[in-house]
Amino acid sequence: MEINTFEQLKTECIQSGKEIFEIAQENTAFSADITIEDVRNFAKRSLDAMKEAIDAGMSSNEPSMSGMCGTDCLRVQSKFSTKPAMFGKLFEKIIEYALATSEENIRMGKIVACPTAGSCGILPSTIVAISEFYNYTEEEQINALITAGEIGRIISAKVAIAGAVAGCQAECGTAAAMSAAAICTLRGGHVSQIIHACALAIKNILGLTCDPVAGLVEVPCVKRNPFMAIHSVTAAELALANVESKIPPDEVIDAMEQTGALMSPTLKESSQAGLAVTQTAVKVQQKIFG
Amino acid sequence: MKKTTLFDIISPVMIGPSSSHTAGAVRLGLLARNIYKNDIKKVTFKLYNSYAHTGKGHGTEKGLLAGVLGLNVDDRRIKNIFEDEISAEIEYEFEYADNFKRHPNSVDITFIGDIEMKIQGESVGAGEIVIRKIDDFNVKLTGKFNTILLVYRDMPGMISQVSSILQYHNLNIAFLNCDRNAKGQEASMVIGIDGDIDAEILETIQEIPDVYFVSYIEKLEQ
Ligand code: SF4
Numbered sequence: 001m002e003i004n005t006f007e008q009l010k011t012e013c014i015q016s017g018k019e020i021f022e023i024a025q026e027n028t029a030f031s032a033d034i035t036i037e038d039v040r041n042f043a044k045r046s047l048d049a050m051k052e053a054i055d056a057g058m059s060s061n062e063p064s065m066s067g068m069c070g071t072d073c074l075r076v077q078s079k080f081s082t083k084p085a086m087f088g089k090l091f092e093k094i095i096e097y098a099l100a101t102s103e104e105n106i107r108m109g110k111i112v113a114c115p116t117a118g119s120c121g122i123l124p125s126t127i128v129a130i131s132e133f134y135n136y137t138e139e140e141q142i143n144a145l146i147t148a149g150e151i152g153r154i155i156s157a158k159v160a161i162a163g164a165v166a167g168c169q170a171e172c173g174t175a176a177a178m179s180a181a182a183i184c185t186l187r188g189g190h191v192s193q194i195i196h197a198c199a200l201a202i203k204n205i206l207g208l209t210c211d212p213v214a215g216l217v218e219v220p221c222v223k224r225n226p227f228m229a230i231h232s233v234t235a236a237e238l239a240l241a242n243v244e245s246k247i248p249p250d251e252v253i254d255a256m257e258q259t260g261a262l263m264s265p266t267l268k269e270s271s272q273a274g275l276a277v278t279q280t281a282v283k284v285q286q287k288i289f290g
Numbered sequence: 291m292k293k294t295t296l297f298d299i300i301s302p303v304m305i306g307p308s309s310s311h312t313a314g315a316v317r318l319g320l321l322a323r324n325i326y327k328n329d330i331k332k333v334t335f336k337l338y339n340s341y342a343h344t345g346k347g348h349g350t351e352k353g354l355l356a357g358v359l360g361l362n363v364d365d366r367r368i369k370n371i372f373e374d375e376i377s378a379e380i381e382y383e384f385e386y387a388d389n390f391k392r393h394p395n396s397v398d399i400t401f402i403g404d405i406e407m408k409i410q411g412e413s414v415g416a417g418e419i420v421i422r423k424i425d426d427f428n429v430k431l432t433g434k435f436n437t438i439l440l441v442y443r444d445m446p447g448m449i450s451q452v453s454s455i456l457q458y459h460n461l462n463i464a465f466l467n468c469d470r471n472a473k474g475q476e477a478s479m480v481i482g483i484d485g486d487i488d489a490e491i492l493e494t495i496q497e498i499p500d501v502y503f504v505s506y507i508e509k510l511e512q
Contacts, residue, residue, distance in 0.1 A: 028296045042297060049303040049364075064307070066347045105306030108349050108369040115299045116416070117309050145300060152299035161299075162415050178299075215344035217307045288347060 003027065004157040006195040006249040009150070013191040020181075020191055021143040024150035043142045043149070046112045050101070050124035053111045057100025064106040066288045069218045073099040090133045094233065098125035098226040106218050115152045115161045118168075118217040119175035121225030123148055126179045126232060127186070136186055144185040148178035151198050159257045163210030164269035166260025172221075172228045173208060173256065176201040179232035180239070189240050197239035199249035201232050206259050209267040211274030214285040220275060297512070302417060304363040310395055311341065311348035314413030316368065317510055318397060319357020321421055321433045322411065324507050328403040332381040333358055338396040341413070342386040351384050354397060358382075362511060363417070426471040427478035433510035435464050435482035438492070443500040444470055444477040451498055452479065459491050476502070 003009050003023070012023055025039045032039075058077070063070035077096055085092045101121035105111045111120045127148075131141050155161065155174050163171050180197035189197070205228075213219040245252060266273035275281055304313040323330075335354050337345050345351055349368065356368040359376050367374050389396075395413040400406070410423035421431040424439070431437060442448055449468070456463060464482035471478070487506060496504045 024296055032295065032297075039296070043300060046300045046303060064347075065349065108305055108307065108312070108352075110303060110364055110366060111306050112301060112303050113309050113313075113417070114301075117304065117306050117312070120306070146296065149296040149300040153294055153296050156294040156299065161294075164415070214347060215340065216347040218347075289343065 004154060006154060006198070006253075009154060010191050010195060019143070019147075019185075020150055020194060021146040021185065024146050024153075039146070040142055043145045044138070046114070047127070047138070047141055047145055049110065049112045050114075051128060053101045053104045053109060053120075054097045054124060054128055056109055057104040058096065060103070060107065060109075062107050064216075064218055065108075066214065066216055066218060066284075068213070068216070068284065069106050069222045070103050072223070073103050090129060091230070093129035093133065094125045094229050095226045097129050098122060098229040099222070101125065102222045102225040106216075106222060114148075115156070115174050115178070116163075116171045118163070118221045119172045119225065119228070121222075122172065122175035122228045122232065123179045123182060125226070125229045127182050130183060130186055134186070140186060144182040147185040147194065148182040151181040151194075152178045155198075155253055155256075158253050159260060162269075166256070167208055167263050167268050168210040168224070169202070169205050169208040169256055170260055171210070172224050173202050173205045176205065176228040176232040176235070179229060180235040183233060183236035184239060187236070187240055189236070192244075193239045193242065195249045196244045197235045199245035199247065199252040200238055200243070201235035202252050202256055203245060203247065204231065204235070206256060207263070209263065209274050210269045211267055211276045212269070212271060213276050213281040214288055215271045215276070216288075219281075298416070302363055302512070304417070305349075305353075305365065305368045308348045309417040310413045310415055311345065311350045312353045312368075313363040313417040314395065314415075314419050315341075315345075315350045315353030315397070316357040316361065316363045317417060317419045317433060318411040318413060318421075319354045319399070320360070320362070320510055321357075321419065321431060321507070322399045322401070322409045323358050323360060324433075324510075325409055325421065325424060325431070325439070325505070326401045326403075326407050327505065328401070328405060330358065330380050330401055330403050332383070332402040334383045334385065334398075334400040334402075336385040336387060336398040336400070338387055338389050338392045338394075338398075340394040341397055342388065354399070355382055358399070424478075426476075428469040429478065429480045430467060431480065431507065435484070436487060436509050437507040438479075438481045438483065438487065438495070439505045439507055440479050440495060440501055441476055441503040442479070442498075443502070444475055445500060448477070448498070448500075449479065452481065452495055455491065455494050456481070456483070459487075461485060461487060461491075
């Protein structure tokens with residue numbers, strides 16, 4: 001059966017007794033005419049690239065071409081080394097890894113667009129940090145990544161995952177939903193908890209604008225990554241406690257689609273409003289592009 | 291619209307910062323190179339609109355050049371391509387323009403070598419690209435299919451001759467489109483194929499009377 005909604009996904013999981021990642025890898029293998037092992041190898045390649053990006057980003061201080069971003073990951077690491085974060089080591093890691101990845105992106109390093117380049121730090125930060133902290137195996141991480149991919153795919157069946165079409169709610173919001181799903185999977189959550197985690201994550205960022213300064217994927221994008229990563233942890237923890245979204249997950253996606261369509265084009269990646277036209281942003285833009 | 295797959299969501303592995311302005315630029319360069327095929331002496335890139343205005347901050351120029359030189363979207367050399375020895379092999383130049391009739395992320399890539407060729411392309415989002423024009427001919431190439439391009443004297447019956455050759459070799463046509471150039475004497479045909487095609491088939495097509503030119507454009511890696 002073709003799965004394009006959360007409801008269908010849930011029904012399929014319950015009827016077959018399978019987990020989301022099992023259904024996703026079977027369906028993907030079937031429609032691409034490849035083996036399940038091929039699908040998992042593809043996911044492993046992405047997972048490895050995510051870890052590589054984190055490693056590179058954790059030790060670099062190189063600014064982006066515009067000079068606006070690139071030094072915050074080391075700033076945060078040095079703070080944590082003398083004054084640990086209130087919420088502990090795992091919180092520190094998630095913040096650091098999200099910054100490391102998105103700073104790698106803006107300095108033209110190698111990253112995985114998941115789902116986009118601007119939101120590339122969110123999902124890797126939680127999968128990798130949580131797996132290191134709790135010693136989850138590579139197989140478990142791949143299961144979580146495939147689950148996240150399936151969630152992103154279902155969202156994209158309704159909403160274009162592009163800031164220019166539906167605002168940042170569709171990019172970083174989708175990434176947060178994927179991340180929440182990955183966390184629930186790692187922590188042993190069941191399908192209903194996983195999809196409610198996605199709904200909770202998205203409900204809380206509906207309407208998020210895309211107004212990047214000077215049209216570059218830097219401000220507010222880079223710092224938005226650690227914010228969204230922690231946001232996804234909250235969604236996952238609520239859902240794992242069986243807190244449910246009062247609005248069913250599919251309807252939340254409908255709301256996201258409608259909100260995206262109603263948002264002014266000036267707030268959708270065109271840099272014609274919001275942060276992009278503040279006094280400082282205009283000055284920055286003149287300095288970079290003359 | 292192409293259906294999104296799981297793979298689209300958790301990939302590509304790419305050099306940042308932007309799928310449309312960096313990875314898309316690399317892919318435009320790569321596909322243009324596959325179309326041109328000749329040794330490149332010099333290449334000129336004319337960037338339009340958003341590509342012209344924000345390209346610098348996104349490494350768009352670097353991506354375009356890297357693609358033309360055959361580097362893939364995840365090649366770490368893209369970042370310092372202007373300093374890399376591989377870019378010393380050819381001459382290159384960038385121009386910038388505004389044109390509201392063109393897509394926000396557009397580029398004209400003009401190759402100079404044994405022959406001269408101008409290719410117009412667009413980066414349409416999420417790393418997806420479209421080549422819209424090769425010299426005078428309107429085309430629509432996305433790099434997703436192996437493609438045959440032929441230019442011939444405009445006359446009836448050409449489509450059926452070509453498709454019967456492909457059918458004979460058991461090749462499935464994924465899409466086919468035709469165009470006439472301004473003078474109305476030459477026509478172009480672009481045929482997307484499922485699977486691979488070998489040189490022998492291209493030669494058979496080349497032998498059809500009134501076919502001026504046949505080229506095989508390989509698809510891009512996903
Ligand atoms: S603000 Fe816009 S460019 Fe930045 S991450 Fe969000 S959608 Fe992407």
